[in-house]
Amino acid sequence: MRPILLSGHERALTQIKYNRDGDLIFSVSKDQQICVWFAHNGERLGTYHGHVGAIWTVDVDPTSTIIASGSADNTIRLWDIKTGKNLKTWEFPTAVKRVEFNEDGTRLLGVTEKRMGHLGTIVVLDITVDVDAEQNDEKALTIVCDESKATVAGWSYLSKYIIAGHEDGSISQYDGKTGDLIYNIPIHELNMAITDLQWSPDRTYFITASKDKTSKLITAHDLEVLKTYVADTPLNSATITTKKDFVVLGGGQAAMDVTRTSARQGKFEARFYHKIFEDEIGRVRGHFGPLNTVAADPTGKGYASGGEDGYVRVHQFDKGYFDFMYEVERERQNRLG
């Protein structure tokens, strides 16, 4: 496969998101702009301007009408995808590290940083998915994380729970309506921050990535660890592919943690694991910095990775990828077919 290199950013990438149809890619970086690209050929559709700080996070609503972004300038902004217009800005006392729409796009959660005497919080905003609508100023819900700040969070199926990953390596489950804490379970090693949380297509389970060099598949309902993927480097991101039962992990030794890193030692590769068998089945090299974010195309045809090196690499899988099967899988297929 020949990856498409997107070099629209001047600083490290922080998050990449595909829209639900898989034809648009949204990328945010520390250089204060959001870019939107066509996934099929890497053409840039446009950029969204207004943030005055590093942008940590972006999410797109299910109908691909609006996007939300969270930034170190202490705001969450809502944008019109088509025109690039800033529709709404919410201000917070600290930086916003993660935003995510729920399944129907009516609610948006934001994770705010713990800083300057403010505790880390998860806020919920009511959203009207319409470019012309007046958005609600008030927060619908605020969850305060007084133990350890939340680094990532997301909505489970039917917006029933809010799942949050914490800096101390634990996972919390909050009630999606009332915000009450239901569970808090230490999943990853103590004080190894959870760096990413991405959902399966039906949002019944999710994958985490952690600095403790592992990634775990966890159910949303009772926080049961289904699978563990062990890597040899701190992980920054993990995603679940559709069509094939794989997961993609991204990470790498950060330059600030070592004196010298070469591309090989630094392990700046996207790692593919089999979702069920937990085996590593391949790596894709290319970045010359740690991978900060990976995102799988919801149509299963490709994936994109964003690195500390400022590049987004969009990959379209070729035939060998789709043909790969374990012997047991092939036998089963033969029996059924």
Added chain:
Amino acid sequence: MAAQAKHDWADDEDLDETTTATIDLPPPQKITNKDGSTTIIEYRYNDNGQKVKTTRRIRFITHREVVSPRVADRKTWPKFGLSAKDGAGPAPDTTSVGENIIFKPSVNWRKDAKDESKDPNAQAMKDKLKDKKVKCRICNGEHFTARCPYKDTMAPMGEGVDTADVAAGMGDEPAAAGAGAAGIGKKGSYVPPALRGAGGAAGGAGERMGGKYGERDDLATLRVTNVSEMAEEGELRDMFERFGRVTRVFLAKDRDTGMAKGFAFISFADREDAVKACNKMDGWGFKHLILRVEFAKKAA
């Protein structure tokens, strides 16, 4: 609803050709082949003024993809923000195509990658030396001969010397000589005459044409044979200097390969020292060979 198959920008020809010297160039040709592909022959001048003919065979494949109306509609959206001025298709300053990556999932991925990454030569050498053990030629202990506690009191054991393995031979290199010899000892690398022998403290003195030290004193010159190919003059000098002042070391070397030919001459300042050295060093193991030391015969 079908999205119109787009002309792929990757197939676009570069239009940055200079129009300065195209007068006497044959016109570009376009030939449609039977199998549906097109052959394009172009001529141009390169930077050195040479005429270059470029033949390209291109096959256009129309790839139709059915997408949802929403996706098709989005493809017609006008660009905005920093891309507002970009034309249709990906802009070259933001989008490029990376080099081809072969990615084939495989269960024994780790094994495949390992074979590829390791340098085959280094691996072969390692494998060869893996089972070898360092063995002292004096006492058969597990240390280099040079480190043997009995080094000064015992001669190397008579037997087993011939079969001493590679590892032991390598360890025998006297440490002191190593640094000096390295400068002149690199095989194949050219050393200017002025620098020859500089590392080995007049190591190249023997190569100078006669005269400087006057008449050679053949009475105090030893002929050393069965010298290892890998020997260096500096090493020989270090070995023989223990017995007295060495005035000259000559190690015959092959002109082409720079390897020692297997014999050397050592001149001592004092004949007494030469006798001592002859007695002690005859039969001494050096680089997995046993030296044979005798007095040099008068040159004919």
